[in-house]
Amino acid sequence: MSISPEKFNFLKHLKINRRSLLFVAGYSLALSTTLFSCNAPSNNNQPQASAPNNAAPTNTNTEKKVVRIVRSKQLSALAVLEKQGNLEKRLETLGYKVEWPEFAAGPQQLEALNAGGLDIASTAESPPVFSQAAGTPLVYLGTTQPSGKAVSLLVPSNSPVKSIADLKGKKVAFQKASIGHYLLVKALESGGLKLSDVQSVFLPPPDANVAFSQGKVDGWFIWEPFVTRAVQKKVGRVLLDGGNLRDTGNFYSTTRDFYQKHPDVIKVFFEELEKAELWTKENRAEVAKLLAPVTQLDAPTLEIMHEKYDYGLKPITEQVIVKQQEVADKWFALGQIPKKVNVREGFLTPEEYAKITPADVLAKK
Numbered sequence: 112m113s114i115s116p117e118k119f120n121f122l123k124h125l126k127i128n129r130r131s132l133l134f135v136a137g138y139s140l141a142l143s144t145t146l147f148s149c150n151a152p153s154n155n156n157q158p159q160a161s162a163p164n165n166a167a168p169t170n171t172n173t174e175k176k177v178v179r180i181v182r183s184k185q186l187s188a189l190a191v192l193e194k195q196g197n198l199e200k201r202l203e204t205l206g207y208k209v210e211w212p213e214f215a216a217g218p219q220q221l222e223a224l225n226a227g228g229l230d231i232a233s234t235a236e237s238p239p240v241f242s243q244a245a246g247t248p249l250v251y252l253g254t255t256q257p258s259g260k261a262v263s264l265l266v267p268s269n270s271p272v273k274s275i276a277d278l279k280g281k282k283v284a285f286q287k288a289s290i291g292h293y294l295l296v297k298a299l300e301s302g303g304l305k306l307s308d309v310q311s312v313f314l315p316p317p318d319a320n321v322a323f324s325q326g327k328v329d330g331w332f333i334w335e336p337f338v339t340r341a342v343q344k345k346v347g348r349v350l351l352d353g354g355n356l357r358d359t360g361n362f363y364s365t366t367r368d369f370y371q372k373h374p375d376v377i378k379v380f381f382e383e384l385e386k387a388e389l390w391t392k393e394n395r396a397e398v399a400k401l402l403a404p405v406t407q408l409d410a411p412t413l414e415i416m417h418e419k420y421d422y423g424l425k426p427i428t429e430q431v432i433v434k435q436q437e438v439a440d441k442w443f444a445l446g447q448i449p450k451k452v453n454v455r456e457g458f459l460t461p462e463e464y465a466k467i468t469p470a471d472v473l474a475k476k
Contacts, residue, residue, distance in 0.1 A: 175208040178376055180231045181220050182211040184405055185261070185335055186398070186416055188388040189233055194401050198383045207376060215315040216286040221247065221364070230369050231380060235290035236359040239457065240439045244448035248367040249457045253381055253468065254431055256421030259357030262290055263338045264298060265323065265331045265347040272329065272350060275302030281329035284312040284319040288447075290357070291332035293438070296445070297356045298332075306445060323347060336406040339416055343408075352419075359434055360425060364457075378467045385424050385469045392422035424472045427464050 180198075183189040192198055199209050214220045217234030221242040224232050231252070232238075242249050264283075266272045272281070275298050285291035296306050312319075312328050316337060323331045324346050331347070341347035363381075370377065391398050399413035406413060425431070432455060439452040465473060 175203070175206055177210055178202060178207050178231070178373070178380075179210045179212055179229050180380070181229060181233050182213040183233060184213070186402055186406060186413055186420060188384060188391040188422060190402055190405050191391050191398060192384055192387040194405070195387065197386070198380065201379050201383055202376065205375060205379070215317060216289050218242075218286065218288045219315070221249070224249070224364070224366060230365060230373075231377075232364050233361055234364065235293065235361055236435060236438050237288050237290065237293045237442065239362055239364055240435070240442055240452055240454065241288040241448055243439070243452045243454065243457055244442075244450055250365050250367050250370045250459065251427065251435075251454075251457050252363045252365055252370070252377060252459075253472075254362050254425050254427060255360040256423060256425060257353075257357045257360050258420045259294075259353035259355070260419040261338075261416075262294055262332070262334045262353040262357065263349045264295070264351050265333060265338060265341055266329065266350045267323070267326060268345050268348050270329065270348075275299060275351065276304065278302075278330055279304060279308050280310070282310040282312050282327075283330040283332065284314045284322055284328040285332040286315050286319070287313040290334065290353075293359075294353045294356050295332045296441070298351060301356070335416060335419065336408050339408060339412060343412070359438060370459075374467055381424065381467060381472070382469050385472055388422045388424055423475075424469070426468060426473050426476050427458065428476060432458050 180193075181189075182193060193211050202209055212223070212229060214223060214229075217232070217238035218241065220229060220232040220234055221238050223229040225242065225245075225247045239249055239251065264275075272278060278299075283295060285295055295309075299306060299308065309330075312322070314322060316333060319328070319331055319333065320337060320341075322328050323341065324344075330350065331341075338347075338349065342349065365377070395414050395417045396410070398417065399410040402413060403410045408416070435454045439448075439454050442448045443451045
């Protein structure tokens with residue numbers, strides 16, 4: 112079969128074009144592979160430098176930074192602050208979003224703080240001391256009124272215990288290194304006893320609640336709303352509260368690193384928190400309705416409980432630092448911490464506090 116010259120030239124031309132197309136496609140694939148290999152990070156755990164053509168590139172610069180503030184499940188201004196959402200609105204303008212992780216008690220908060228799982232903690236006086244003794248680079252940011260009546264020593268409803276002296280030799284549950292631990296020491300001293308005169312049962316609040324309800328311990332030093340819940344359920348009664356015992360307030364704290372990198376966040380936090388403190392103090396009924404789901408208590412009960420609290424932030428003063436040193440010295444004298452703690456290592460200078468503390472709080476000096 113013969114092929115005309117015109118047809119031969121057409122087929123020859125077609126063959127060359129096909130080869131050219133194959134070469135171009137192959138070259139393009141090789142080139143894109145080479146460029147990808149040059150641009151790809153050597154560490155497979157790192158994100159790819161380029162996105163597929165059909166995907167929108169991610170701009171990490173627009174992603175909001177996260178601030179983790181401990182969640183309060185008490186009748187507190189901190190709980191109100193979360194529910195109102197005003198802090199989120201303020202920090203959003205600075206490029207932050209807020210998360211509210213929950214912890215059983217103060218010691219667990221400071222463990223998370225040290226491990227990088229929390230940025231701002233809210234505890235009583237003792238957890239920071241124990242944390243400092245463990246070497247945590249903690250910073251005391253602010254303090255509050257004592258609110259001693261919101262912490263109580265419970266005994267079972269049918270207990271024969273009538274006074275603190277009756278607890279000698281009995282089992283008392285509390286969270287180690289908490290306000291319950293500290294006030295138990297002070298309560299025992301007021302009754303002429305020492306901590307070694309009772310059987311200390313170290314339990315976080317949820318576990319202590321079970322043990323107390325089942326009659327496995329003879330006493331439980333705990334804070335609200337656990338106290339009121341136990342009384343309402345008639346499983347416990349208040350032997351004494353911390354109204355005449357507590358001589359310290361709570362502390363807000365963070366790590367040295369977070370303080371140095373985010374003073375703007377801390378300043379906004381305290382501005383909004385103080386507003387929430389004042390609102391909580393003046394709006395008892397509204398607060399009760401707002402926090403009923405948080406505390407698992409009805410609004411009328413919360414309105415009565417409101418009287419147990421003192422609201423408003425306090426400035427960090429020399430008196431506050433001296434008192435905190437007394438707390439640290441007591442724990443060391445009792446052999447509860449492994450070394451003597453200099454609490455001043457965790458406090459800022461007056462000039463540094465002035466930059467993060469609301470002016471109306473500083474004026475309370």
